[in-house]
Amino acid sequence: EADIYQTPRYLVIGTGKKITLECSQTMGHDKMYWYQQDPGMELHLIHYSYGVNSTEKGDLSSESTVSRIRTEHFPLTLESARPSHTSQYLCASKGTNSYEQYFGPGTRLTVT
Amino acid sequence: AQSVTQPDIHITVSEGASLELRCNYSYGATPYLFWYVQSPGQGLQLLLKYFSGDTLVQGIKGFEAEFKRSQSSFNLRKPSVHWSDAAEYFCAVGASAGNEKLTFGTGTRLTIIP
Numbered sequence A: 001e002a003d004i005y006q007t008p009r010y011l012v013i014g015t016g017k018k019i020t021l022e023c024s025q026t027m028g029h030d031k032m033y034w035y036q037q038d039p040g041m042e043l044h045l046i047h048y049s050y051g052v053n054s055t056e057k058g059d060l061s062s063e064s065t066v067s068r069i070r071t072e073h074f075p076l077t078l079e080s081a082r083p084s085h086t087s088q089y090l091c092a093s094k095g096t097n098s099y100e101q102y103f104g105p106g107t108r109l110t111v112t
Numbered sequence B: 001a002q003s004v005t006q007p008d009i010h011i012t013v014s015e016g017a018s019l020e021l022r023c024n025y026s027y028g029a030t031p032y033l034f035w036y037v038q039s040p041g042q043g044l045q046l047l048l049k050y051f052s053g054d055t056l057v058q059g060i061k062g063f064e065a066e067f068k069r070s071q072s073s074f075n076l077r078k079p080s081v082h083w084s085d086a087a088e089y090f091c092a093v094g095a096s097a098g099n100e101k102l103t104f105g106t107g108t109r110l111t112i113i114p
Helices: none
Strands: A004-007 A010-013 A019-025 A031-037 A043-049 A076-078 A087-094 A107-111 B003-005 B010-014 B019-021 B024-026 B032-038 B044-050 B056-058 B064-068 B073-078 B087-094 B102-104 B108-113
Touching (some): A010 A019, A019 A087, B019 B108, B024 B073, B032 B064, B044 B064, B073 B087
Parallel strands (some): A010 A107
Antiparallel strands (some): A019 A076, A087 A107, B032 B044, B032 B087, B064 B073, B087 B102
């Protein structure tokens, strides 16, 4: 079982608020990913990182930003939340010598 | 560009019956293929993976999948389902080199009836 954690698990917040979704892994994986998943839908990659100080945008355009100051930590920030940001956000990580990604439990975000 | 198709949005099977979930991929070279399972409100758990070698791969929870290059398929099977297998199942493809990204299918929701 992979050790990757996300907090909070559930968040309801008002429009215009700044939020940060936390993701941490204890496996020493250098690669980390953020996916957005709407109910009953596929996962869309929104950000990824190859290592410390590396961040890239994914296939789905997102107004969120990410940072990677430490190997184990990959937070996602929304400067001004909107109802269109309501979704589930999944964090994943992968080791250098493997191709499988390990997922956290997800954060379900609702913006009212 | 790589892509994945899961043609069945929702499947219902009786407990104890056999199961096959379909997955077709599109990729120009040898793909890396995965099946993940997602229980409600949870993240994704890796069931099994195929990189090379034996085309029949075994995974956790009694699942297996067979890679068929000629059909561009990677179908997931289980000989006898349990009520706890009810979940959403996602097939994913990754490039064999360079590209670190996974492309997911839209998922198949599995319902188990007594």
